[in-house]
Amino acid sequence: MNVQSMTGFARHEGAVGRYRFAWELRSVNGKGLDVRLRLPPGLEPLENDIRKAISVRLNRGNVQASLSLSVAEARMEAVVNREALDAVLALRTELGDLVDPSPLRLDSLLSIRGLVDIREAEDGPDATEARNLAVMAGLEAALDDLVDMRLGEGAALAAILDQQVRSIESLTQAIEKDPSRTPEEALRRLSAQLAPLLDAGSGLDRDRLYAEAALLATKADLREELDRLKAHVAAADELLAKGGPVGRRLDFLAQEFNRESNTICSKSNSAQVTAAGIELKVVIDQFREQIQNLE
Incomplete structure (x- = not known):
C-alpha cells in the first residue's frame, strides 16, 4: 500500500x-x-x-x-386546485341567475389566480x-x-521523505564517527583541561579530579541519542515501506528525531558535532513540514 x-x-x-x-x-x-x-x-x-x-x-x-x-x-403538468375549483362552482350556483348561465370556458378558469398551477412534473419512484x-x-x-x-502526490512526497531520512541517517553516522568521540581524543581533551589546575599546585586531589572529569565525560556521551536516532530511522523506513495512512506516526517520529537532535546539540563539546547537530535539526524540520501533507 x-x-x-x-x-x-x-x-x-x-x-x-x-x-x-x-x-x-x-x-x-x-x-x-x-x-x-x-x-x-x-x-x-x-x-x-x-x-x-x-x-x-x-x-x-x-x-x-x-x-x-x-x-x-423539462416536463410540465397542470395541477388543478380542487378546493378552489369547488369554491368557484359553489359561488356560481349560489349566484344563480345573476351570472351568465352558459358553461364555464377553460380560458375563464385559467384566468382565476390559484385555480390551475403549471409546474414541472415530478419523477416516479x-x-x-x-x-x-x-x-x-x-x-x-x-x-x-x-x-x-x-497517491501520485504521495509517491512524490515519499521520495522526498526518503531522501530526508537518508540525510538524517548520514548525519547520525557522521556524528558517531567524529574523532572527538574516540576515547583517545576524550582523554587528550580532559588532560588538557585539567593540566592548568594540577600545575597550579592548588592541592586538588588528582584522582578525585579525574574521577569527576570522567563523570562529566560520561554525561556528555552521545551513545544513547545516536542509538535512538538509528532506531527512529529504521522505524521511518518501515512506515514509508508499509504505506497507508502513516502521516500521524511519522509526525510522532519527527518529534522524537527533534528531541534527540536537541540533546546532541546541548551535550556537544565539538564544533563539528554541533554543526552536524544543527544541520540535523534543519533536515528534521523539513521532514516534519512535508509530513503534514501525508494522510
Missing part, C-alpha cells in the same frame, strides 16, 4: 434519464477527516450514504464534495431511484480519480 497525500482534485460528469450531474471533489490537509457537502435540493436523503462512501476511501483531509444537477428535458444510483456511481468514479491523484 502506497502513502497518500491529502491534496487532490477530481471532477466527474454523468447523465441518467433527463438529468445531467457533475461531482467536484477537493481535498487539502486536515488533522482528521472533515467532509463538507453541497447538494442540490431534493438529494438531501443521500447525505449519509455520500459521507459513508467518502469515509471508506479516505482517512484524513478536509474534503469538499459538490454535486450539481440539471434537467435536460423508479426514475428517482435510477437517478440516485447514477449519482452514487458518479461519486465512486470521482473518488477513484481523487485517490489516484492523492
Whole structure:
C-alpha cells in the first residue's frame, strides 16, 4: 500500500434519464477527516450514504464534495386546485341567475389566480431511484480519480521523505564517527583541561579530579541519542515501506528525531558535532513540514 497525500482534485460528469450531474471533489490537509457537502435540493436523503462512501476511501483531509444537477428535458403538468375549483362552482350556483348561465370556458378558469398551477412534473419512484444510483456511481468514479491523484502526490512526497531520512541517517553516522568521540581524543581533551589546575599546585586531589572529569565525560556521551536516532530511522523506513495512512506516526517520529537532535546539540563539546547537530535539526524540520501533507 502506497502513502497518500491529502491534496487532490477530481471532477466527474454523468447523465441518467433527463438529468445531467457533475461531482467536484477537493481535498487539502486536515488533522482528521472533515467532509463538507453541497447538494442540490431534493438529494438531501443521500447525505449519509455520500459521507459513508467518502469515509471508506479516505482517512484524513478536509474534503469538499459538490454535486450539481440539471434537467435536460423539462416536463410540465397542470395541477388543478380542487378546493378552489369547488369554491368557484359553489359561488356560481349560489349566484344563480345573476351570472351568465352558459358553461364555464377553460380560458375563464385559467384566468382565476390559484385555480390551475403549471409546474414541472415530478419523477416516479423508479426514475428517482435510477437517478440516485447514477449519482452514487458518479461519486465512486470521482473518488477513484481523487485517490489516484492523492497517491501520485504521495509517491512524490515519499521520495522526498526518503531522501530526508537518508540525510538524517548520514548525519547520525557522521556524528558517531567524529574523532572527538574516540576515547583517545576524550582523554587528550580532559588532560588538557585539567593540566592548568594540577600545575597550579592548588592541592586538588588528582584522582578525585579525574574521577569527576570522567563523570562529566560520561554525561556528555552521545551513545544513547545516536542509538535512538538509528532506531527512529529504521522505524521511518518501515512506515514509508508499509504505506497507508502513516502521516500521524511519522509526525510522532519527527518529534522524537527533534528531541534527540536537541540533546546532541546541548551535550556537544565539538564544533563539528554541533554543526552536524544543527544541520540535523534543519533536515528534521523539513521532514516534519512535508509530513503534514501525508494522510
